[in-house]
Amino acid sequence: MAHYEIFVTYKRGIFDPPGATAARALDSLGYAEVESVKIGKYIRLEVADGPDELTRVREMCDKLLANPVIEDYRIVEAEGPVSAG
Amino acid sequence: MRFGVVRFPGSNCEQDVVIAARYLGFDVGYVWHGDTDLAGFDAIVLPGGFSYGDYIRTGAVARFSPVMAEVVRFAERGGPVLGICNGFQILTEAHMLPGAMLRNRGLKFICETVPLRVEPSVCQWVGVPAGTVVRIPINHNEGNYTVDAETLARLEAGGQVVLRYCEPDGTRAPGGSAPNGAFDDIAGICNERGNVFGLMPHPERVVDPEANGTDGQSFFRAIVERMAAV
Numbered sequence: 168m169a170h171y172e173i174f175v176t177y178k179r180g181i182f183d184p185p186g187a188t189a190a191r192a193l194d195s196l197g198y199a200e201v202e203s204v205k206i207g208k209y210i211r212l213e214v215a216d217g218p219d220e221l222t223r224v225r226e227m228c229d230k231l232l233a234n235p236v237i238e239d240y241r242i243v244e245a246e247g248p249v250s251a252g
Numbered sequence: 253m254r255f256g257v258v259r260f261p262g263s264n265c266e267q268d269v270v271i272a273a274r275y276l277g278f279d280v281g282y283v284w285h286g287d288t289d290l291a292g293f294d295a296i297v298l299p300g301g302f303s304y305g306d307y308i309r310t311g312a313v314a315r316f317s318p319v320m321a322e323v324v325r326f327a328e329r330g331g332p333v334l335g336i337c338n339g340f341q342i343l344t345e346a347h348m349l350p351g352a353m354l355r356n357r358g359l360k361f362i363c364e365t366v367p368l369r370v371e372p373s374v375c376q377w378v379g380v381p382a383g384t385v386v387r388i389p390i391n392h393n394e395g396n397y398t399v400d401a402e403t404l405a406r407l408e409a410g411g412q413v414v415l416r417y418c419e420p421d422g423t424r425a426p427g428g429s430a431p432n433g434a435f436d437d438i439a440g441i442c443n444e445r446g447n448v449f450g451l452m453p454h455p456e457r458v459v460d461p462e463a464n465g466t467d468g469q470s471f472f473r474a475i476v477e478r479m480a481a482v
Contacts (some may be wrong), residue, residue: 181398184355184433231316234309234345237352237398 169214170245171224175233176207207238253476255280256293258323258339260314265300265336265454272459276472285317295332295475296323298339300391300454310353310394311341320346332376332475333448337392340440340450349441349450350407351399357433361393365464366431368439368453369418374411374446379474385422386467388453390431390439395452397434397441407441415440415451 177183183205190204210232214220224242233240257269259282266282273280283290290296304313314320320342327333327348335343343349356362365387372382380386399407407413416437417430430437432452440451455468 182354182357182396182433184357184359184396188359231308231312234312234352236344236350237354 169216169220170247171212171214172243172245173210173212173224173228173232174207174241174243175210175228175238176205176240178237178239181237253278253294253479254292255295255297255472256283256290257281257297257299258283258285258319259299260285260301260303260317260342262303262305263299263301263338265338265456268454269297269299269336269456272456272468273472275460276469276476278472278476283319285314285319287319288322290319290322290326290331293326294479295334296326298323298333298335298342299456300337300339303338303342306338306394309341309345310338311343311345314338314342315346324348327443327448330445330447332479334377334471334475335448335450336454336456337390337395337452340452341394343448343450348448349443350403351397351435351438351441353394354396354398354433355394356392356396356431362395362431363389363391364431365389365458366453367418367420367422368415369422369424371413371416372411373414373442374444375414375440375442375449376446376478377442377449377471377475378414379470379477383422385418385420386470387458387465388455388467389457389464390453392432392452395432395434395439396430397438397452399435399438404436410444411446412442412444413438413440414442414449415453 185206186204370384442449458465458468
């Protein structure tokens, strides 16, 4: 069993409404040092071992988990279960 | 001429489309998302709603429904396809129309009747002259259309920008007239041939004059007249 963490974020130049709102809220709370906030998605996969595992995980991201028109993704292979639950 | 309205799990505006089509005197029926045959239908409507709970992204799961492969083939043969709200989101996810939807700029679900300007376009679903201002309700959380500048230039050149959010007099505010922040005030676009049309507003809700107006009628009538003329 392999474990993958996937981080989906908006591509550079794509406006991120939740991120922009969080940035404004942090500023109004007095955290003037915050220059920008980007909010994305965290996805965790458990995948049965196979020869072209990573290629297939990338394919899953391109097809469904991310929208390549507006989003980038980063796949991190984890040693074991990445977190509880 | 028979309209087919696709029902996905979580669609909730399909009955509005059926009622609107019947009000106008058109034949209409439902299509199940698991169907793989569109025989007997002359135009397909992807209705509004929250298909598959909007999980992952709006429309991201619905585009893999069995019926969608057939909708793609139907459109490639020139068959008219209309995507309303969630239907528009599905069309972008399926790459049948360019661009993508982001959350509304103010993070608020917007439900209001808005003025829209009909742009000069190749869209087969348009039956009123360019420049006409129509009032149609919008009802969404992810209608903030985004597209890269190069694609927008292509859309403009090809007459594929069909509807823009505008002020009541048809002008566009300098800071943008789109209540959801949509890029370049875009509310509806079509493909190069003009047979596939996606829009965030709900024309089916302004067909019966007893329900807020009749500005939605022309879209359904236009495609019926065009199909009759072919």
